[in-house]
Amino acid sequence: MSQELRRSFPVDWADDQFVSRREFFKFITLASGGFAVGSIALAALSKRPREEIFFEPLCIAQTSSIKPGSAIGFEFPRPNDLCILVRKSDGTFVAFARRCTHLSCPVNYEHERERLFCPCHNGAFSLDDGRVLQGPPPHPLPQVLIEIRDGEVWATGVKKASHA
Amino acid sequence: MKSERKLERAQRATVISALLLFILILFLLQLWLFVSSLEKALSGNPDIGVAAAITSVVVLFVNVWMLKGVFTLSRED
Numbered sequence: 670m671s672q673e674l675r676r677s678f679p680v681d682w683a684d685d686q687f688v689s690r691r692e693f694f695k696f697i698t699l700a701s702g703g704f705a706v707g708s709i710a711l712a713a714l715s716k717r718p719r720e721e722i723f724f725e726p727l728c729i730a731q732t733s734s735i736k737p738g739s740a741i742g743f744e745f746p747r748p749n750d751l752c753i754l755v756r757k758s759d760g761t762f763v764a765f766a767r768r769c770t771h772l773s774c775p776v777n778y779e780h781e782r783e784r785l786f787c788p789c790h791n792g793a794f795s796l797d798d799g800r801v802l803q804g805p806p807p808h809p810l811p812q813v814l815i816e817i818r819d820g821e822v823w824a825t826g827v828k829k830a831s832h833a
Numbered sequence: 834m835k836s837e838r839k840l841e842r843a844q845r846a847t848v849i850s851a852l853l854l855f856i857l858i859l860f861l862l863q864l865w866l867f868v869s870s871l872e873k874a875l876s877g878n879p880d881i882g883v884a885a886a887i888t889s890v891v892v893l894f895v896n897v898w899m900l901k902g903v904f905t906l907s908r909e910d
Contacts, residue, residue, distance in 0.1 A: 690849055691907055697860050698893075698900045704863040705886075705893040711870050712886035715879030808878070 721814065723826035729754050729764070732820050740778035742767060745813060745824045751775055752813050754822060757783060757796060762822055764813035765799050771806040785810065845906050852899050859892050 724746035735741060740755040743764075751767035755778050765785060767775045774789035784802060785794040792804030799810035814826040870885040 701896045705889040708886040708889035712882040715882035
């Protein structure tokens with residue numbers, strides 16, 4: 670059957686699978702065009718404004734329940750997304766994602782130095798904007814956007830960490 | 834005259850081989866640029882995206898120019 674097929678439909682495999690230099694050049698140039706389009710798409714995506722992402726607001730705590738120079742943990746926007754709300758010594762509130770950007774250890778508030786500290790590898794983050802102050806973390810901590818509403822602290826969104 | 838023609842063909846073959854090598858190097862460069870910018874973008878740090886895209890487009894133009902050259906050389910055969 671196979672022999673009969675070959676006789677009926679003779680195919681010169683060597684000729685059929687031959688790729689000329691011109692065809693190869695065309696293929697490479699086409700693939701090069703694909704990479705160029707992909708790179709442009711990536712650049713366009715990276716320029717898309719995604720600094721602040723808003724979620725369904727969540728009440729974290731009463732303002733009166735947190736003393737200046739203390740902090741509480743909470744989960745936002747989903748359960749198990751650990752965050753930390755800090756009332757700084759001057760009475761203002763700030764909140765950050767609690768997972769260290771190095772190896773995801775939970776960071777703690779250090780009242781004496783007014784910073785967030787990761788005890789796993791001695792990483793530290795600023796309370797002003799979450800930037801890395803010391804240690805191995807490669808990125809700043811994402812900031813949780815908060816609002817004070819009628820004596821309550823509400824989390825409303827997450828601000829993407831700046832890499833500058 | 835015949836030997837002169839042979840020499841021309843040999844020269845063309847050398848040029849095309851050189852272009853082939855060059856286009857492959859540029860193609861690998863583009864691949865590396867694309868993978869690097871994708872990796873950076875996924876890690877949340879897309880700073881090199883624009884520079885990589887511009888370089889990639891420049892490389893594409895060089896590749897198209899070389900393709901045109903290969904077609905011109907092949908037509909002379």
